[in-house]
Amino acid sequence: xxxxxxxxxxxxxxxxxxxxxxxxxxxxxxxxxxxxxxxxxxxxxxxxxxxxxxxxxxxxxxxxxxxxxxxxxxxxxxxxxxxxxxxxxxxxxxxxxxxxxxxxxxxxxxxxxxxxxxxxxxxxxxxxxxxxxxxxxxxxxxxxxxxxxxxxxxxxxxxxxxxxxxxxxxxxxxxxxxxxxxxxxxxxxxxxxxxxxxxxxxxxxxxxxxxxxxxxxxxxxxxxxxxxxxxxxxxxxxxxxxxxxxxxxxxxxxxxxxxxxxxxxxxxxxxxxxxxxxxxxxx
Numbered sequence: 001x002x003x004x005x006x007x008x009x010x011x012x013x014x015x016x017x018x019x020x021x022x023x024x025x026x027x028x029x030x031x032x033x034x035x036x037x038x039x040x041x042x043x044x045x046x047x048x049x050x051x052x053x054x055x056x057x058x059x060x061x062x063x064x065x066x067x068x069x070x071x072x073x074x075x076x077x078x079x080x081x082x083x084x085x086x087x088x089x090x091x092x093x094x095x096x097x098x099x100x101x102x103x104x105x106x107x108x109x110x111x112x113x114x115x116x117x118x119x120x121x122x123x124x125x126x127x128x129x130x131x132x133x134x135x136x137x138x139x140x141x142x143x144x145x146x147x148x149x150x151x152x153x154x155x156x157x158x159x160x161x162x163x164x165x166x167x168x169x170x171x172x173x174x175x176x177x178x179x180x181x182x183x184x185x186x187x188x189x190x191x192x193x194x195x196x197x198x199x200x201x202x203x204x205x206x207x208x209x210x211x212x213x214x215x216x217x218x219x220x221x222x223x224x225x226x227x228x229x230x231x232x233x234x235x236x237x238x239x240x241x242x243x244x245x246x247x248x249x250x251x252x253x254x255x256x257x258x259x260x261x262x263x264x265x266x267x268x269x270x271x272x273x274x275x276x277x278x279x280x281x282x283x
Contacts, residue, residue, distance in 0.1 A: 018093055019047040025086045041081050045074075048096065052077040055100050062108070069104060076103030121166045127153045128163030207266075211258045219254045226251060 021044050031037040056073035060066045080096040131153040135144040150157045212220060218240070225231045225239070237244040
């Protein structure tokens with residue numbers, strides 16, 4: 001008798017208290033689109049909503065409020081009720097549970113990651129995390145090596161490293177966050193260096209070099225005397241035998257023309273870089 005009871009408990013499905021709505025689904029399938037069919041679907045959703053909430057409860061304490069997860073699960077239930085076809089012979093529960101869980105996982109994937117991570121890498125992260133948890137129990141709390149994780153999960157060591165990197169991508173830290181080993185308020189912000197203006201100067205010079213070579217001799221000489229020899233406009237005017245106002249006008253026109261050409265060149269390079277998946281630095 002005890003053995004029979006034990007087998008009955010083992011065979012009990014976690015949703016055995018689910019409502020019997022098979023007849024309702026048959027009616028829904030027979031009804032045309034309209035208010036009556038919509039009302040019957042809403043009634044079925046209300047009867048199955050406790051199951052959806054139980055499924056949402058499996059994912060509590062993962063950074064999202066339970067009420068929000070229950071709403072996501074309810075949305076998955078609504079989709080399941082709308083798409084279910086009793087003519088296929090599958091029980092509604094067998095169709096609804098994967099649909100609801102899929103909606104919850106999709107919510108985590110699309111809305112909970114602070115850093116965009118491809119779906120394949122998210123899957124690797126989950127595999128590595130599960131293997132790490134299981135191996136830690138057998139290793140007495142010691143952290144498993146990359147080789148051990150690869151052997152246990154069936155992944156390559158490169159994929160394991162990729163999954164381990166994704167473990168740190170789920171949430172980001174503020175730059176004001178204090179470092180774990182610091183006891184004086186030393187934060188991530190304090191580890192950053194200040195920008196080096198000399199680097200920008202090198203970039204600017206390299207960007208204008210091709211444009212300078214294309215200038216007429218007089219404009220190129222004027223810019224050389226003004227910006228490399230640091231001569232005043234008046235002295236340049238004396239050397240070239242023209243007015244200071246003319247020198248000023250030539251400098252402004254030439255600099256504007258070079259700026260437009262460099263900007264146009266940067267736009268072309270940036271469009272090519274975006275197409276290749278890498279953004280080019282701004283001039």
